[in-house]
Amino acid sequence: MTNPNPISRLEYPGSQGANAAPLISPRNYTFLQTYIYRESGIVLDDDKQYLFESRLRPIVIREGLASIDALCDLVATGRSPALATRVIDAMTTNETLFFRDTAIFEVMKTTVLPELIAAAGSRKLRIWSAASSTGQEAYSLAITLLEARIDPSRVEIIGTDLCEQVVERAATGKYVQFEVGRGMPILLLMKYFTKVGLDWQIKPEVRNMVHFQKLDLRGSFAALGKFDLVLCRNVLIYFDATTKEQIIASIAKTILPGGMLVLGCAETLISVDHKYERKVFGHSTFYAVR
Amino acid sequence: MKKALVVDDSRAIRTMLSRILVRYGFEVAQAGDGSEALVVLEQHHGDFDLLCVDYNMPVMNGLELLSEMREQPRFDDIPIMMVTTETQIDFITSALALGANEYVMKPFTDVMVLEKLQTLGLVPYE
Numbered sequence: 001m002t003n004p005n006p007i008s009r010l011e012y013p014g015s016q017g018a019n020a021a022p023l024i025s026p027r028n029y030t031f032l033q034t035y036i037y038r039e040s041g042i043v044l045d046d047d048k049q050y051l052f053e054s055r056l057r058p059i060v061i062r063e064g065l066a067s068i069d070a071l072c073d074l075v076a077t078g079r080s081p082a083l084a085t086r087v088i089d090a091m092t093t094n095e096t097l098f099f100r101d102t103a104i105f106e107v108m109k110t111t112v113l114p115e116l117i118a119a120a121g122s123r124k125l126r127i128w129s130a131a132s133s134t135g136q137e138a139y140s141l142a143i144t145l146l147e148a149r150i151d152p153s154r155v156e157i158i159g160t161d162l163c164e165q166v167v168e169r170a171a172t173g174k175y176v177q178f179e180v181g182r183g184m185p186i187l188l189l190m191k192y193f194t195k196v197g198l199d200w201q202i203k204p205e206v207r208n209m210v211h212f213q214k215l216d217l218r219g220s221f222a223a224l225g226k227f228d229l230v231l232c233r234n235v236l237i238y239f240d241a242t243t244k245e246q247i248i249a250s251i252a253k254t255i256l257p258g259g260m261l262v263l264g265c266a267e268t269l270i271s272v273d274h275k276y277e278r279k280v281f282g283h284s285t286f287y288a289v290r
Numbered sequence: 291m292k293k294a295l296v297v298d299d300s301r302a303i304r305t306m307l308s309r310i311l312v313r314y315g316f317e318v319a320q321a322g323d324g325s326e327a328l329v330v331l332e333q334h335h336g337d338f339d340l341l342c343v344d345y346n347m348p349v350m351n352g353l354e355l356l357s358e359m360r361e362q363p364r365f366d367d368i369p370i371m372m373v374t375t376e377t378q379i380d381f382i383t384s385a386l387a388l389g390a391n392e393y394v395m396k397p398f399t400d401v402m403v404l405e406k407l408q409t410l411g412l413v414p415y416e
Contacts, residue, residue: 097405099409101415102408102409102415103415177377177395178395181394181395181398181402182401182402182405183405183409185392185409186382186386186390186391186392186393187386189393190379190382190383190386195377195378195379198377265415283415
């Protein structure tokens, strides 16, 4: 992975003038791309300077370092695994919101989940929110199940993410105003959250439906068991074609007969070798294993 | 074209919200408080697809406007989105009881407004 483009001279706020320093040297840009790919499998293209800046600047400031270059030097020594983890966490945490692509949650509520729970018979329905970030998708699923009047004791939802910090945060079920303002319908907010000071705490009846754990999508999923429904949305785009194909194939092995995979609404399996069959419900696409 | 009425005593907020709504295909009218909003509603015979209503306004606040609208059945069908800094449970409960359909907390961004418009079925999902 190379960076043929010159890195523009970018500065910290207030650093303009004689003391201004470039944020990332071309050498360190390439180092970060390679390091993050090796540690997470995530591909960061040559035009992501802004992302490195916005995600790594808080670490630089907190550590009292002079620049992102200084941070890179420190990570490269390998002497601070905790710092390296924070860099990976910062670069791999992606946007999430409640009920992202609402149409898919509507079709799950009205059609998919009732059908899956009926097919599950006496066993628990198992759902996996892969790359669950701070938990919005997993809790949206839990709320959807409750709204579909499905007995929560018949369901198990597992959320996984590469980033340890977001896994811990997801488990708390606590969100700031801005986060609940993203996608959470006001009626559901009032029904399933409690206001705690300035924050919103998801109620125990929802929180207890979901378990979160750390997981690298490039690793083995064997310990997770099998699922009726897997949501792996808006995450595969960050992997290269080979890794994406491996993850898709590994997920297929976790899906029970009759179960399905859900991708992001802008994602497809076109150009990927796979064993899935498209199933369309309304305007939403699900993938069943052939 | 869909029509929206933005009710806020802050010209800056009215302008910002109007720009966002125009971007998503709305024709926008504005009012500086609840009583002005009632006049605009009358003038347009209630022909709006959305009302964006602040709470803290002089003369007639947002909840008073919603109460007035409840008295007039011809305004019943207009979706109402509260756009306010008020996040106390009692306030939200009152707004919902008076007919508010959605809620945007200030400060808001373009995408937050878009998501609420989609929730209300006023803008299609991409």
